[in-house]
Amino acid sequence: MASFVAGxxxxxxxxxxxxxxxxxxxxxNPFAITADGTYAARLALxxxxxxxxxxxxxxxxGHEPYAVPLPLDQPEEPDxxxxxxxxxxxxxxxxxxxxxxxSLLYPTGPGTGQLPLGAVEYGEGPDAGELTVLPPSxxxxxxxxxxxxxxxxxxWQVAGGASGPERVAEVAGHCSGGVWLDRTGRFxxxxxxxxxxxxxxxxxxxxxxxxxxxxxITEESNDRLLLADPDSGLLLIRSDAAGHDRLGWxxxxxxxxVRFPECLRLADCAVTPFAVQPGQVLMPExxxxxxxxxxxxxxxxxxxxxxxxxxxxxPAPEGWLAGAGLWTREGGLRLPYATAAVPCGVARLTAPMDxxxxxGPRAITEPAQAERPDGxxxxxxxxxxxxxxxxxxxxxxxGRGAPG
Numbered sequence: 160m161a162s163f164v165a166g167x168x169x170x171x172x173x174x175x176x177x178x179x180x181x182x183x184x185x186x187x188n189p190f191a192i193t194a195d196g197t198y199a200a201r202l203a204l205x206x207x208x209x210x211x212x213x214x215x216x217x218x219x220x221g222h223e224p225y226a227v228p229l230p231l232d233q234p235e236e237p238d239x240x241x242x243x244x245x246x247x248x249x250x251x252x253x254x255x256x257x258x259x260x261x262s263l264l265y266p267t268g269p270g271t272g273q274l275p276l277g278a279v280e281y282g283e284g285p286d287a288g289e290l291t292v293l294p295p296s297x298x299x300x301x302x303x304x305x306x307x308x309x310x311x312x313x314x315w316q317v318a319g320g321a322s323g324p325e326r327v328a329e330v331a332g333h334c335s336g337g338v339w340l341d342r343t344g345r346f347x348x349x350x351x352x353x354x355x356x357x358x359x360x361x362x363x364x365x366x367x368x369x370x371x372x373x374x375x376i377t378e379e380s381n382d383r384l385l386l387a388d389p390d391s392g393l394l395l396i397r398s399d400a401a402g403h404d405r406l407g408w409x410x411x412x413x414x415x416x417v418r419f420p421e422c423l424r425l426a427d428c429a430v431t432p433f434a435v436q437p438g439q440v441l442m443p444e445x446x447x448x449x450x451x452x453x454x455x456x457x458x459x460x461x462x463x464x465x466x467x468x469x470x471x472x473x474p475a476p477e478g479w480l481a482g483a484g485l486w487t488r489e490g491g492l493r494l495p496y497a498t499a500a501v502p503c504g505v506a507r508l509t510a511p512m513d514x515x516x517x518x519g520p521r522a523i524t525e526p527a528q529a530e531r532p533d534g535x536x537x538x539x540x541x542x543x544x545x546x547x548x549x550x551x552x553x554x555x556x557x558g559r560g561a562p563g
Contacts, residue, residue: 190483190495193245194297194342196220199495200243201480202235203228203502210234214241214264216249217495217503224495226503229264229271240292242318245299250276250318252292252304257281259290259304261317261324277323279306279315288312293337296344297389303347307333314347314362328368330360340411341389348373350383359384359396376400376417387411388435391443393465395432406430408465410443422470423463428454430461431482438488447510449492451482458482460508462492467513476506 192199197220205211205228213230229249240252248265258278265272281287288308296302301319305312312334317324336350340361347362351370359374359382374382380400387394392411397404398419407419423430429452436447443465450461452472458481462471475481478498485493492508 189240190480191242191295192219192483192485192495193243193295193299194339195245195299196485196493197245197299198243198247199483200241200249202237202239202241203497205230205234207234210237212237212239214239214249214251216243216247216264216266218247219493219495219505224503224505227266229266231264231271231273242292242295242302244295244302244318248274250292250302252290252317263318276318279304279317279324282306284308288333290315291335291337292317293347294339297339297342298344301344303327303337305334305337305349307335309333312349312351314364314368327364328362330362330368330370334360336383336385338384338387339389340387348384348387357381357383373411374398374417386432386435386448388437388439388443388446390437391435391439391441391446393435393439393443393446393448395435395448406432418465420463420465420468422468423450425452425454425470428452433482434484434486434492436486436488436490447486447490447492449484449486460494462508462510464513469513471511473508473511478504479506 190199190201197218199217199219201215202212203215205213212235213228214235216227216229218225218227235251236253238254242250244250248263251262251264253260258280260278261276263274263276279290288306291305291307293303293305302317304315304317306315310331312330312332313326314328314330315324316327330349330351332351332353334349334351336348338348340346340348345363345365347364348359349362350357351360356379358372361371361373363369363371374384374396376382376398377400380398382396382398382400385395385397394409394411396407396409396417398407398417401419405419406423407417409417431451432448433451434449439446445464445466448463450463452459452461459475460473462473463469476494476496478496480495480497483495487493490510492510494506494508496504496506498504
């Protein structure tokens, strides 16, 4: 059975805050969490009216979560990006005139301190591109951003460097996404579009931005990486190789192809993974995966493991900051929420267990017929070694190891 335990005793009564962008579109309030789960950050709406936005830092690693507001003299714009660091500071990205300004905010007694980091100019021409701030780096000290033009994409390090924002890689093609594959912040996976086809690639930030293809399920398919677990190598993928978008999974460096479980296909619903259970070294099929399910009735939760091939659906807690959450190594799911009564709360989910399947050497590792296996890896191939990332479809399991 699955159960929610709220981070407080008050009832949860309102939904997650939404923000209106300059073009009038409404989007969910982003909630970024550091890789180690210590801090999170978001834009919160104050009592000064519909434009009274301010950065808010959440502390998540204590007995009870708590929020620290970081307001300044002027409110933030609704499209300001906020990213937490593991030292407790919060990076903010603001659009100012012809540039993107970056600063670090931190609490200073009753006020808020601000450390300017520098700016990235908008640029000109077809390769100027929009700047997208990436999820927190796994090391918790650096923040990166993408400027994706029509022909090239630039990876910027906007925090954690010696002297302000700096270019760290140039990638041919228009890139989006941004998934970290290791715990050091060296390997960054991007979804690169070239000649109208999208393939996930790996950018090695310690080798001058060297690019290696990660996914090629078919020549014509659009293969995107949604989420990755650096401990087990589990990858969550979206591909139209079957003629329409399907959610699938694979293992970084595995000799077996991506599998597309039928249980992850829900009629008239969008299914998006947002958290993977860490610490399952060499056990990718046992990782619990949390999924956000969006349908006509709203948003709710899914929990799934590759080995179990069962999708457990559960209602989300009231006020869930939809799409945000993290797993503990023991398999507990933490879901942040904000309500009028509890402005900073974390609901705890005990992951449901899968129904046991028949025992046998192929009971767990053999995918269903629709998943198109191509054979079992040998026992010897399960020894991890250090190597560069290689295309998932072609790579032997012996090639997936912890990046050095």
